[in-house]
Amino acid sequence: MIGFTGNPLDRADALRHDAAALAAATVDWRARLLRLDGLMPGTTDDGRLAWTSMADLPDGAEPVLLGLDDGRPCFAAAIPGLRTDTAPAMRSPALMAALAALAPGEAAIYAAARSVLHWHARHGHCANCGTPTALFRAGWGRRCPHCHAEHFPRVDPVVIMIAENDGRALIGRGKGWPAGRYSALAGFLEPGESIEEAVAREVAEETGVRVGGVRYVASQPWPFPHAQLMLACIAEAEDDAITLDTNELEDAIWVPRAIVAQVLAGGEGPFVPPPPYAIAYTLLNAWVGEG
Protein backbone atom coordinates (compact mmCIF):
# COMPACT_ATOMS: atom_id res chain seq x y z
CA MET A 1 0.00 0.00 0.00
CA ILE A 2 1.18 3.52 -0.78
CA GLY A 3 2.35 5.34 2.34
CA PHE A 4 -0.25 7.40 4.24
CA THR A 5 -3.16 5.99 2.19
CA GLY A 6 -5.85 3.60 3.39
CA ASN A 7 -7.47 5.77 6.10
CA PRO A 8 -10.21 3.45 7.42
CA LEU A 9 -12.34 6.26 8.87
CA ASP A 10 -15.53 7.48 7.21
CA ARG A 11 -15.01 11.24 6.94
CA ALA A 12 -18.74 11.71 7.49
CA ASP A 13 -19.08 14.98 5.60
CA ALA A 14 -22.78 15.25 6.43
CA LEU A 15 -22.00 15.22 10.16
CA ARG A 16 -19.70 18.23 9.75
CA HIS A 17 -22.67 20.23 8.49
CA ASP A 18 -25.13 19.13 11.19
CA ALA A 19 -24.47 21.12 14.37
CA ALA A 20 -26.84 19.14 16.59
CA ALA A 21 -25.56 15.74 15.47
CA LEU A 22 -21.98 16.95 15.79
CA ALA A 23 -22.56 18.18 19.34
CA ALA A 24 -24.07 14.81 20.18
CA ALA A 25 -21.08 13.01 18.64
CA THR A 26 -18.63 14.89 20.86
CA VAL A 27 -20.41 13.60 23.98
CA ASP A 28 -21.08 10.12 22.58
CA TRP A 29 -19.70 7.73 25.21
CA ARG A 30 -17.85 5.84 22.46
CA ALA A 31 -16.14 9.01 21.12
CA ARG A 32 -12.38 9.00 21.26
CA LEU A 33 -9.64 11.59 21.01
CA LEU A 34 -6.33 11.06 19.21
CA ARG A 35 -3.42 11.17 21.63
CA LEU A 36 -0.74 13.55 20.40
CA ASP A 37 2.24 15.27 21.97
CA GLY A 38 2.31 18.44 19.90
CA LEU A 39 2.15 16.85 16.47
CA MET A 40 3.91 13.66 17.58
CA PRO A 41 1.67 10.57 17.55
CA GLY A 42 1.26 8.28 20.51
CA THR A 43 1.50 4.65 19.44
CA THR A 44 0.76 1.28 20.98
CA ASP A 45 2.95 -1.82 20.98
CA ASP A 46 0.79 -3.44 18.31
CA GLY A 47 1.25 -0.70 15.71
CA ARG A 48 -1.86 1.33 16.43
CA LEU A 49 -2.39 4.99 17.22
CA ALA A 50 -3.07 5.73 20.87
CA TRP A 51 -6.46 7.27 21.74
CA THR A 52 -7.97 8.69 24.87
CA SER A 53 -11.46 9.85 25.84
CA MET A 54 -13.03 13.19 25.08
CA ALA A 55 -12.70 14.03 28.76
CA ASP A 56 -9.03 14.67 27.97
CA LEU A 57 -9.80 17.48 25.49
CA PRO A 58 -7.52 20.27 26.79
CA ASP A 59 -9.03 23.51 28.05
CA GLY A 60 -9.46 25.92 25.17
CA ALA A 61 -8.99 23.22 22.54
CA GLU A 62 -11.62 22.49 19.93
CA PRO A 63 -12.52 19.04 18.60
CA VAL A 64 -11.79 18.28 14.95
CA LEU A 65 -13.85 15.39 13.57
CA LEU A 66 -11.46 12.92 11.97
CA GLY A 67 -14.34 10.65 11.03
CA LEU A 68 -16.32 7.64 12.14
CA ASP A 69 -14.80 4.25 12.91
CA ASP A 70 -17.71 1.89 12.37
CA GLY A 71 -19.98 4.60 13.77
CA ARG A 72 -17.66 5.60 16.59
CA PRO A 73 -16.74 9.32 16.45
CA CYS A 74 -13.00 9.99 16.30
CA PHE A 75 -11.60 13.43 17.06
CA ALA A 76 -8.33 15.30 17.35
CA ALA A 77 -7.79 18.43 19.43
CA ALA A 78 -7.02 21.76 17.77
CA ILE A 79 -5.02 23.49 20.48
CA PRO A 80 -4.59 27.27 20.33
CA GLY A 81 -0.95 28.28 20.23
CA LEU A 82 0.27 24.87 19.05
CA ARG A 83 3.91 25.30 18.07
CA THR A 84 4.71 24.03 14.59
CA ASP A 85 8.33 25.15 14.55
CA THR A 86 9.19 22.61 17.21
CA ALA A 87 7.04 19.86 15.70
CA PRO A 88 8.82 16.69 14.70
CA ALA A 89 10.36 17.42 11.33
CA MET A 90 10.05 15.01 8.46
CA ARG A 91 13.31 13.34 9.31
CA SER A 92 13.23 13.40 13.11
CA PRO A 93 14.37 9.95 14.26
CA ALA A 94 11.59 9.71 16.86
CA LEU A 95 8.84 10.44 14.31
CA MET A 96 10.36 8.09 11.75
CA ALA A 97 10.46 5.29 14.31
CA ALA A 98 6.84 5.97 15.31
CA LEU A 99 5.65 5.96 11.69
CA ALA A 100 7.58 2.81 10.85
CA ALA A 101 5.82 1.05 13.74
CA LEU A 102 2.30 1.99 12.56
CA ALA A 103 0.03 -0.21 10.47
CA PRO A 104 -0.66 1.49 7.09
CA GLY A 105 -4.22 2.69 7.76
CA GLU A 106 -3.09 4.07 11.12
CA ALA A 107 -0.40 6.18 9.45
CA ALA A 108 -3.12 7.53 7.14
CA ILE A 109 -5.27 8.63 10.09
CA TYR A 110 -2.23 10.35 11.56
CA ALA A 111 -1.43 12.07 8.25
CA ALA A 112 -4.96 13.47 7.97
CA ALA A 113 -5.04 14.60 11.61
CA ARG A 114 -1.59 16.17 11.48
CA SER A 115 -2.41 18.00 8.25
CA VAL A 116 -5.56 19.60 9.60
CA LEU A 117 -4.06 20.47 13.00
CA HIS A 118 -0.99 22.00 11.35
CA TRP A 119 -3.28 24.06 9.13
CA HIS A 120 -5.26 25.38 12.12
CA ALA A 121 -2.04 26.23 13.92
CA ARG A 122 -0.72 28.28 10.99
CA HIS A 123 -3.99 29.78 9.72
CA GLY A 124 -5.63 31.39 12.72
CA HIS A 125 -6.08 34.70 10.91
CA CYS A 126 -8.06 35.67 7.85
CA ALA A 127 -5.72 35.95 4.86
CA ASN A 128 -8.14 38.46 3.36
CA CYS A 129 -8.45 40.95 6.24
CA GLY A 130 -6.19 39.77 9.08
CA THR A 131 -8.94 39.20 11.68
CA PRO A 132 -8.67 36.12 13.94
CA THR A 133 -10.91 33.41 12.50
CA ALA A 134 -13.06 30.77 14.17
CA LEU A 135 -13.12 27.05 13.51
CA PHE A 136 -16.31 25.71 11.91
CA ARG A 137 -17.58 22.63 10.10
CA ALA A 138 -16.17 20.27 12.74
CA GLY A 139 -12.67 21.63 12.11
CA TRP A 140 -12.68 21.38 8.32
CA GLY A 141 -12.84 25.13 7.86
CA ARG A 142 -12.33 28.51 9.51
CA ARG A 143 -14.57 31.52 9.12
CA CYS A 144 -13.82 35.22 9.48
CA PRO A 145 -16.21 37.12 11.76
CA HIS A 146 -15.26 40.42 10.09
CA CYS A 147 -15.26 39.91 6.30
CA HIS A 148 -17.10 36.56 6.42
CA ALA A 149 -14.51 34.85 4.22
CA GLU A 150 -14.49 31.07 4.60
CA HIS A 151 -11.16 29.27 4.55
CA PHE A 152 -10.57 25.57 4.04
CA PRO A 153 -7.56 23.36 4.79
CA ARG A 154 -4.91 23.82 2.19
CA VAL A 155 -3.38 20.94 0.23
CA ASP A 156 -0.45 21.80 -2.04
CA PRO A 157 -0.08 19.67 -5.18
CA VAL A 158 3.50 18.52 -5.73
CA VAL A 159 4.76 16.73 -8.82
CA ILE A 160 7.32 13.98 -8.17
CA MET A 161 8.84 12.20 -11.11
CA ILE A 162 11.60 10.25 -12.72
CA ALA A 163 12.65 10.98 -16.28
CA GLU A 164 13.53 7.90 -18.31
CA ASN A 165 15.89 7.60 -21.24
CA ASP A 166 17.23 4.47 -22.88
CA GLY A 167 16.32 2.23 -19.96
CA ARG A 168 17.74 4.56 -17.34
CA ALA A 169 16.00 6.66 -14.70
CA LEU A 170 17.02 10.18 -13.75
CA ILE A 171 17.13 10.60 -9.96
CA GLY A 172 18.53 13.38 -7.83
CA ARG A 173 19.91 14.22 -4.44
CA GLY A 174 18.90 17.26 -2.39
CA LYS A 175 21.13 19.14 -0.01
CA GLY A 176 21.31 17.79 3.50
CA TRP A 177 19.76 14.45 2.60
CA PRO A 178 20.94 11.29 4.41
CA ALA A 179 24.24 9.92 3.10
CA GLY A 180 23.92 8.33 -0.33
CA ARG A 181 20.17 8.96 -0.64
CA TYR A 182 18.81 9.68 -4.14
CA SER A 183 15.15 9.94 -5.04
CA ALA A 184 12.72 11.17 -7.64
CA LEU A 185 12.81 14.87 -8.56
CA ALA A 186 9.98 16.94 -7.11
CA GLY A 187 8.51 20.43 -6.95
CA PHE A 188 5.34 22.39 -6.26
CA LEU A 189 2.81 22.68 -9.05
CA GLU A 190 2.00 26.32 -9.78
CA PRO A 191 -1.27 28.10 -10.60
CA GLY A 192 -2.05 27.72 -14.30
CA GLU A 193 -0.24 24.40 -14.78
CA SER A 194 -1.45 20.88 -15.48
CA ILE A 195 0.40 18.00 -13.79
CA GLU A 196 2.08 17.19 -17.09
CA GLU A 197 3.26 20.80 -17.58
CA ALA A 198 4.59 21.06 -14.03
CA VAL A 199 6.55 17.81 -14.47
CA ALA A 200 8.21 19.10 -17.63
CA ARG A 201 9.03 22.47 -16.04
CA GLU A 202 10.48 21.01 -12.86
CA VAL A 203 12.69 18.46 -14.64
CA ALA A 204 13.98 21.18 -16.96
CA GLU A 205 14.58 23.66 -14.11
CA GLU A 206 16.41 21.21 -11.88
CA THR A 207 18.43 19.21 -14.41
CA GLY A 208 18.14 20.93 -17.80
CA VAL A 209 16.65 17.73 -19.25
CA ARG A 210 13.73 18.23 -21.66
CA VAL A 211 10.90 15.73 -21.45
CA GLY A 212 8.08 14.82 -23.82
CA GLY A 213 5.31 12.43 -22.81
CA VAL A 214 4.41 12.34 -19.13
CA ARG A 215 2.35 9.56 -17.58
CA TYR A 216 0.72 9.56 -14.18
CA VAL A 217 1.52 6.59 -11.93
CA ALA A 218 0.06 7.17 -8.46
CA SER A 219 -0.72 9.78 -5.79
CA GLN A 220 -0.12 10.10 -2.08
CA PRO A 221 -1.06 12.48 0.71
CA TRP A 222 2.10 13.76 2.41
CA PRO A 223 1.86 15.58 5.75
CA PHE A 224 5.36 17.05 6.13
CA PRO A 225 5.63 19.79 7.10
CA HIS A 226 2.12 20.70 5.89
CA ALA A 227 -0.43 18.92 3.70
CA GLN A 228 0.77 18.09 0.21
CA LEU A 229 -0.60 15.89 -2.54
CA MET A 230 2.23 14.00 -4.21
CA LEU A 231 1.56 13.31 -7.90
CA ALA A 232 3.97 10.65 -9.10
CA CYS A 233 4.79 10.50 -12.82
CA ILE A 234 7.22 9.04 -15.32
CA ALA A 235 8.44 11.36 -18.08
CA GLU A 236 10.12 10.48 -21.36
CA ALA A 237 13.40 12.40 -21.59
CA GLU A 238 14.32 13.77 -25.01
CA ASP A 239 18.00 14.03 -24.12
CA ASP A 240 20.28 13.00 -21.26
CA ALA A 241 22.70 15.90 -20.76
CA ILE A 242 22.38 17.17 -17.18
CA THR A 243 22.74 20.85 -16.27
CA LEU A 244 22.29 20.90 -12.52
CA ASP A 245 20.48 23.70 -10.69
CA THR A 246 22.75 23.69 -7.66
CA ASN A 247 20.24 25.76 -5.68
CA GLU A 248 17.85 22.82 -5.85
CA LEU A 249 20.00 19.71 -6.16
CA GLU A 250 23.37 18.49 -5.02
CA ASP A 251 23.57 15.85 -7.74
CA ALA A 252 21.52 14.03 -10.40
CA ILE A 253 22.38 10.72 -12.03
CA TRP A 254 21.06 8.31 -14.66
CA VAL A 255 20.70 4.78 -13.28
CA PRO A 256 19.97 1.68 -15.41
CA ARG A 257 16.81 -0.28 -14.59
CA ALA A 258 18.70 -3.38 -13.43
CA ILE A 259 20.68 -1.32 -10.93
CA VAL A 260 17.56 0.40 -9.59
CA ALA A 261 15.95 -3.05 -9.19
CA GLN A 262 19.02 -4.31 -7.34
CA VAL A 263 19.04 -1.33 -4.95
CA LEU A 264 15.31 -1.61 -4.22
CA ALA A 265 15.85 -5.30 -3.47
CA GLY A 266 18.36 -4.29 -0.81
CA GLY A 267 21.48 -4.91 -2.87
CA GLU A 268 24.54 -2.78 -3.55
CA GLY A 269 24.33 0.19 -5.86
CA PRO A 270 25.28 3.81 -6.46
CA PHE A 271 22.52 5.17 -4.22
CA VAL A 272 20.42 4.60 -1.09
CA PRO A 273 16.72 4.46 -2.08
CA PRO A 274 13.89 6.51 -0.54
CA PRO A 275 11.99 4.88 2.35
CA PRO A 276 9.07 2.57 1.51
CA TYR A 277 6.40 4.98 2.82
CA ALA A 278 7.52 7.66 0.32
CA ILE A 279 5.76 7.57 -3.05
CA ALA A 280 9.18 7.90 -4.74
CA TYR A 281 9.74 4.31 -3.63
CA THR A 282 6.41 3.26 -5.17
CA LEU A 283 7.35 5.14 -8.33
CA LEU A 284 10.78 3.53 -8.70
CA ASN A 285 9.22 0.13 -8.09
CA ALA A 286 6.58 0.77 -10.75
CA TRP A 287 9.25 1.82 -13.23
CA VAL A 288 11.35 -1.27 -12.51
CA GLY A 289 8.22 -3.36 -13.10
CA GLU A 290 7.80 -1.86 -16.57
CA GLY A 291 11.13 -3.29 -17.71
Place this chain on the structure above:
Amino acid sequence: MIGFTGNPLDRADALRHDAAALAAATVDWRARLLRLDGLMPGTTDDGRLAWTSMADLPDGAEPVLLGLDDGRPCFAAAIPGLRTDTAPAMRSPALMAALAALAPGEAAIYAAARSVLHWHARHGHCANCGTPTALFRAGWGRRCPHCHAEHFPRVDPVVIMIAENDGRALIGRGKGWPAGRYSALAGFLEPGESIEEAVAREVAEETGVRVGGVRYVASQPWPFPHAQLMLACIAEAEDDAITLDTNELEDAIWVPRAIVAQVLAGGEGPFVPPPPYAIAYTLLNAWVGEG
Protein backbone atom coordinates in the same frame (compact mmCIF):
# COMPACT_ATOMS: atom_id res chain seq x y z
CA MET B 1 -5.75 20.54 -26.31
CA ILE B 2 -7.13 20.51 -22.78
CA GLY B 3 -8.59 23.88 -21.80
CA PHE B 4 -6.24 26.36 -20.09
CA THR B 5 -3.15 24.26 -20.83
CA GLY B 6 -0.35 25.09 -23.27
CA ASN B 7 0.94 28.30 -21.69
CA PRO B 8 3.77 29.27 -24.10
CA LEU B 9 5.61 31.46 -21.58
CA ASP B 10 8.81 30.36 -19.85
CA ARG B 11 8.03 30.89 -16.16
CA ALA B 12 11.68 31.80 -15.62
CA ASP B 13 11.91 30.72 -12.01
CA ALA B 14 15.54 31.85 -11.73
CA LEU B 15 14.56 35.40 -12.66
CA ARG B 16 12.08 35.52 -9.76
CA HIS B 17 14.98 34.96 -7.35
CA ASP B 18 17.34 37.51 -8.92
CA ALA B 19 16.37 40.99 -7.72
CA ALA B 20 18.75 42.85 -10.04
CA ALA B 21 17.76 40.91 -13.16
CA LEU B 22 14.10 41.26 -12.25
CA ALA B 23 14.41 45.03 -11.83
CA ALA B 24 16.09 45.19 -15.22
CA ALA B 25 13.33 43.09 -16.79
CA THR B 26 10.62 45.50 -15.60
CA VAL B 27 12.32 48.36 -17.48
CA ASP B 28 13.30 46.26 -20.49
CA TRP B 29 11.95 48.19 -23.50
CA ARG B 30 10.39 44.99 -24.81
CA ALA B 31 8.55 44.26 -21.53
CA ARG B 32 4.79 44.13 -21.74
CA LEU B 33 1.89 44.28 -19.32
CA LEU B 34 -1.26 42.18 -19.61
CA ARG B 35 -4.32 44.34 -20.22
CA LEU B 36 -7.08 43.51 -17.75
CA ASP B 37 -10.26 45.22 -16.61
CA GLY B 38 -10.42 43.91 -13.08
CA LEU B 39 -9.96 40.22 -13.82
CA MET B 40 -11.58 40.46 -17.27
CA PRO B 41 -9.13 39.88 -20.13
CA GLY B 42 -8.71 42.26 -23.00
CA THR B 43 -8.66 40.40 -26.32
CA THR B 44 -7.77 41.19 -29.89
CA ASP B 45 -9.72 40.35 -33.02
CA ASP B 46 -7.31 37.54 -33.89
CA GLY B 47 -7.83 35.60 -30.64
CA ARG B 48 -4.91 36.97 -28.67
CA LEU B 49 -4.68 38.60 -25.26
CA ALA B 50 -4.24 42.37 -25.33
CA TRP B 51 -1.02 43.79 -23.87
CA THR B 52 0.22 47.25 -23.14
CA SER B 53 3.55 48.70 -22.03
CA MET B 54 4.94 48.82 -18.49
CA ALA B 55 4.34 52.58 -18.57
CA ASP B 56 0.69 51.70 -17.95
CA LEU B 57 1.40 49.98 -14.63
CA PRO B 58 -1.13 51.69 -12.32
CA ASP B 59 0.07 53.78 -9.38
CA GLY B 60 0.53 51.54 -6.35
CA ALA B 61 0.36 48.34 -8.41
CA GLU B 62 3.19 45.81 -8.36
CA PRO B 63 4.39 43.82 -11.37
CA VAL B 64 3.91 40.04 -11.32
CA LEU B 65 6.23 38.19 -13.71
CA LEU B 66 4.10 35.91 -15.87
CA GLY B 67 7.18 34.70 -17.71
CA LEU B 68 9.30 35.23 -20.78
CA ASP B 69 7.98 35.13 -24.32
CA ASP B 70 11.07 34.27 -26.34
CA GLY B 71 13.08 36.40 -23.91
CA ARG B 72 10.54 39.20 -23.70
CA PRO B 73 9.37 39.82 -20.09
CA CYS B 74 5.61 39.58 -19.62
CA PHE B 75 3.94 41.01 -16.54
CA ALA B 76 0.53 41.47 -14.96
CA ALA B 77 -0.33 44.15 -12.42
CA ALA B 78 -1.24 43.22 -8.84
CA ILE B 79 -3.49 46.12 -7.89
CA PRO B 80 -4.17 46.80 -4.19
CA GLY B 81 -7.86 46.65 -3.40
CA LEU B 82 -8.79 44.67 -6.50
CA ARG B 83 -12.38 43.54 -6.05
CA THR B 84 -12.89 39.84 -6.55
CA ASP B 85 -16.57 39.79 -5.65
CA THR B 86 -17.40 41.76 -8.77
CA ALA B 87 -14.99 39.85 -11.00
CA PRO B 88 -16.51 38.02 -13.94
CA ALA B 89 -17.86 34.80 -12.52
CA MET B 90 -17.22 31.49 -14.22
CA ARG B 91 -20.42 31.70 -16.18
CA SER B 92 -20.57 35.41 -17.00
CA PRO B 93 -21.55 35.64 -20.68
CA ALA B 94 -18.91 38.31 -21.35
CA LEU B 95 -16.08 36.20 -19.92
CA MET B 96 -17.30 33.08 -21.68
CA ALA B 97 -17.34 34.92 -24.99
CA ALA B 98 -13.84 36.31 -24.38
CA LEU B 99 -12.46 32.88 -23.50
CA ALA B 100 -14.12 31.23 -26.48
CA ALA B 101 -12.39 33.74 -28.75
CA LEU B 102 -8.90 33.04 -27.37
CA ALA B 103 -6.36 30.68 -28.90
CA PRO B 104 -5.59 27.82 -26.43
CA GLY B 105 -2.17 29.00 -25.24
CA GLU B 106 -3.58 32.50 -24.72
CA ALA B 107 -6.30 31.17 -22.44
CA ALA B 108 -3.57 29.40 -20.45
CA ILE B 109 -1.66 32.67 -19.95
CA TYR B 110 -4.88 34.30 -18.78
CA ALA B 111 -5.62 31.40 -16.39
CA ALA B 112 -2.18 31.69 -14.77
CA ALA B 113 -2.38 35.48 -14.51
CA ARG B 114 -5.92 35.48 -13.14
CA SER B 115 -5.05 32.80 -10.57
CA VAL B 116 -2.10 34.70 -9.15
CA LEU B 117 -3.83 38.09 -9.16
CA HIS B 118 -6.91 36.61 -7.46
CA TRP B 119 -4.64 35.08 -4.83
CA HIS B 120 -2.92 38.42 -4.12
CA ALA B 121 -6.30 40.13 -3.88
CA ARG B 122 -7.59 37.66 -1.29
CA HIS B 123 -4.36 36.99 0.63
CA GLY B 124 -3.00 40.38 1.60
CA HIS B 125 -2.68 39.38 5.26
CA CYS B 126 -0.60 36.76 7.01
CA ALA B 127 -2.79 33.75 7.83
CA ASN B 128 -0.47 33.03 10.74
CA CYS B 129 -0.49 36.40 12.53
CA GLY B 130 -2.80 38.76 10.60
CA THR B 131 -0.18 41.34 9.60
CA PRO B 132 -0.36 42.82 6.07
CA THR B 133 2.14 40.97 3.90
CA ALA B 134 4.38 42.17 1.07
CA LEU B 135 4.71 40.69 -2.39
CA PHE B 136 8.08 39.07 -3.14
CA ARG B 137 9.64 36.69 -5.65
CA ALA B 138 8.26 38.63 -8.63
CA GLY B 139 4.72 38.11 -7.37
CA TRP B 140 4.96 34.35 -6.74
CA GLY B 141 4.89 34.75 -2.99
CA ARG B 142 4.05 37.08 -0.10
CA ARG B 143 6.10 37.54 3.04
CA CYS B 144 5.08 38.64 6.53
CA PRO B 145 7.21 41.45 7.98
CA HIS B 146 6.11 40.50 11.51
CA CYS B 147 6.36 36.70 11.90
CA HIS B 148 8.40 36.19 8.69
CA ALA B 149 6.08 33.48 7.39
CA GLU B 150 6.30 33.03 3.63
CA HIS B 151 3.10 32.35 1.71
CA PHE B 152 2.80 30.97 -1.80
CA PRO B 153 -0.09 30.99 -4.28
CA ARG B 154 -2.63 28.38 -3.37
CA VAL B 155 -3.83 25.72 -5.82
CA ASP B 156 -6.69 23.51 -4.63
CA PRO B 157 -6.73 19.94 -6.00
CA VAL B 158 -10.20 18.92 -7.19
CA VAL B 159 -11.16 15.41 -8.30
CA ILE B 160 -13.57 15.25 -11.25
CA MET B 161 -14.79 11.88 -12.38
CA ILE B 162 -17.31 9.68 -14.05
CA ALA B 163 -18.21 6.32 -12.60
CA GLU B 164 -18.76 3.59 -15.18
CA ASN B 165 -20.92 0.49 -14.93
CA ASP B 166 -21.96 -1.89 -17.65
CA GLY B 167 -21.06 0.53 -20.47
CA ARG B 168 -22.79 3.47 -18.88
CA ALA B 169 -21.35 6.63 -17.34
CA LEU B 170 -22.65 8.29 -14.19
CA ILE B 171 -22.99 12.03 -14.66
CA GLY B 172 -24.69 14.66 -12.52
CA ARG B 173 -26.30 18.04 -12.56
CA GLY B 174 -25.62 20.80 -10.02
CA LYS B 175 -28.11 23.36 -8.85
CA GLY B 176 -28.41 26.45 -10.99
CA TRP B 177 -26.58 24.94 -13.94
CA PRO B 178 -27.63 25.90 -17.48
CA ALA B 179 -30.75 24.10 -18.70
CA GLY B 180 -30.15 20.43 -19.44
CA ARG B 181 -26.44 20.52 -18.55
CA TYR B 182 -24.95 17.39 -16.98
CA SER B 183 -21.26 16.84 -16.33
CA ALA B 184 -18.77 14.75 -14.39
CA LEU B 185 -19.07 14.69 -10.60
CA ALA B 186 -16.46 16.76 -8.76
CA GLY B 187 -15.25 17.80 -5.34
CA PHE B 188 -12.27 19.14 -3.41
CA LEU B 189 -9.62 16.65 -2.37
CA GLU B 190 -9.02 16.83 1.39
CA PRO B 191 -5.84 16.65 3.48
CA GLY B 192 -4.83 13.04 4.00
CA GLU B 193 -6.37 11.70 0.79
CA SER B 194 -4.90 10.30 -2.40
CA ILE B 195 -6.64 11.16 -5.68
CA GLU B 196 -8.07 7.66 -5.81
CA GLU B 197 -9.47 7.91 -2.28
CA ALA B 198 -10.99 11.33 -2.89
CA VAL B 199 -12.71 10.04 -6.05
CA ALA B 200 -14.28 7.13 -4.17
CA ARG B 201 -15.41 9.38 -1.30
CA GLU B 202 -16.94 12.05 -3.53
CA VAL B 203 -18.86 9.59 -5.72
CA ALA B 204 -20.21 7.85 -2.61
CA GLU B 205 -21.13 11.14 -0.89
CA GLU B 206 -22.90 12.63 -3.89
CA THR B 207 -24.63 9.58 -5.35
CA GLY B 208 -24.27 6.69 -2.88
CA VAL B 209 -22.49 4.67 -5.58
CA ARG B 210 -19.50 2.65 -4.38
CA VAL B 211 -16.51 2.49 -6.71
CA GLY B 212 -13.52 0.18 -6.89
CA GLY B 213 -10.63 0.80 -9.29
CA VAL B 214 -9.93 4.45 -10.18
CA ARG B 215 -7.80 5.46 -13.13
CA TYR B 216 -6.35 8.88 -13.82
CA VAL B 217 -7.07 10.34 -17.27
CA ALA B 218 -5.84 13.96 -17.42
CA SER B 219 -5.39 17.17 -15.46
CA GLN B 220 -6.23 20.82 -16.02
CA PRO B 221 -5.60 24.14 -14.30
CA TRP B 222 -8.92 25.85 -13.62
CA PRO B 223 -8.98 29.53 -12.59
CA PHE B 224 -12.60 30.00 -11.46
CA PRO B 225 -13.09 31.51 -9.03
CA HIS B 226 -9.61 30.80 -7.67
CA ALA B 227 -6.82 28.44 -8.76
CA GLN B 228 -7.77 24.79 -8.83
CA LEU B 229 -6.11 21.70 -10.27
CA MET B 230 -8.71 19.46 -11.88
CA LEU B 231 -7.80 15.77 -11.68
CA ALA B 232 -9.95 13.82 -14.10
CA CYS B 233 -10.55 10.13 -13.45
CA ILE B 234 -12.73 7.18 -14.41
CA ALA B 235 -13.94 4.95 -11.58
CA GLU B 236 -15.39 1.44 -11.79
CA ALA B 237 -18.76 1.42 -10.05
CA GLU B 238 -19.60 -1.66 -7.99
CA ASP B 239 -23.33 -0.99 -8.15
CA ASP B 240 -25.67 1.40 -9.92
CA ALA B 241 -28.31 2.37 -7.35
CA ILE B 242 -28.28 6.15 -6.92
CA THR B 243 -28.95 7.83 -3.57
CA LEU B 244 -28.71 11.51 -4.36
CA ASP B 245 -27.19 14.06 -1.96
CA THR B 246 -29.61 16.83 -2.78
CA ASN B 247 -27.37 19.42 -1.08
CA GLU B 248 -24.78 18.75 -3.78
CA LEU B 249 -26.67 17.58 -6.85
CA GLU B 250 -30.03 18.20 -8.48
CA ASP B 251 -29.89 14.94 -10.42
CA ALA B 252 -27.57 12.11 -11.46
CA ILE B 253 -28.11 9.70 -14.36
CA TRP B 254 -26.49 6.70 -16.02
CA VAL B 255 -25.97 7.27 -19.75
CA PRO B 256 -24.91 4.55 -22.24
CA ARG B 257 -21.68 5.14 -24.15
CA ALA B 258 -23.41 5.42 -27.53
CA ILE B 259 -25.66 8.18 -26.22
CA VAL B 260 -22.74 10.10 -24.68
CA ALA B 261 -20.93 9.82 -28.02
CA GLN B 262 -23.99 11.10 -29.85
CA VAL B 263 -24.37 14.10 -27.51
CA LEU B 264 -20.66 15.00 -27.74
CA ALA B 265 -20.99 14.85 -31.54
CA GLY B 266 -23.70 17.50 -31.28
CA GLY B 267 -26.65 15.15 -31.60
CA GLU B 268 -29.80 14.74 -29.53
CA GLY B 269 -29.68 13.18 -26.11
CA PRO B 270 -30.83 13.36 -22.50
CA PHE B 271 -28.31 16.03 -21.54
CA VAL B 272 -26.37 19.08 -22.69
CA PRO B 273 -22.61 18.36 -22.41
CA PRO B 274 -20.02 20.52 -20.62
CA PRO B 275 -18.19 23.09 -22.77
CA PRO B 276 -15.05 21.96 -24.66
CA TYR B 277 -12.64 23.96 -22.47
CA ALA B 278 -13.79 22.05 -19.36
CA ILE B 279 -11.86 18.89 -18.58
CA ALA B 280 -15.19 17.09 -18.05
CA TYR B 281 -15.57 17.31 -21.82
CA THR B 282 -12.09 15.81 -22.31
CA LEU B 283 -12.97 13.10 -19.80
CA LEU B 284 -16.26 12.15 -21.46
CA ASN B 285 -14.51 12.06 -24.82
CA ALA B 286 -11.77 9.81 -23.46
CA TRP B 287 -14.37 7.45 -22.00
CA VAL B 288 -16.29 7.32 -25.29
CA GLY B 289 -12.99 6.50 -27.03
CA GLU B 290 -12.48 3.47 -24.75
CA GLY B 291 -15.63 1.80 -26.06
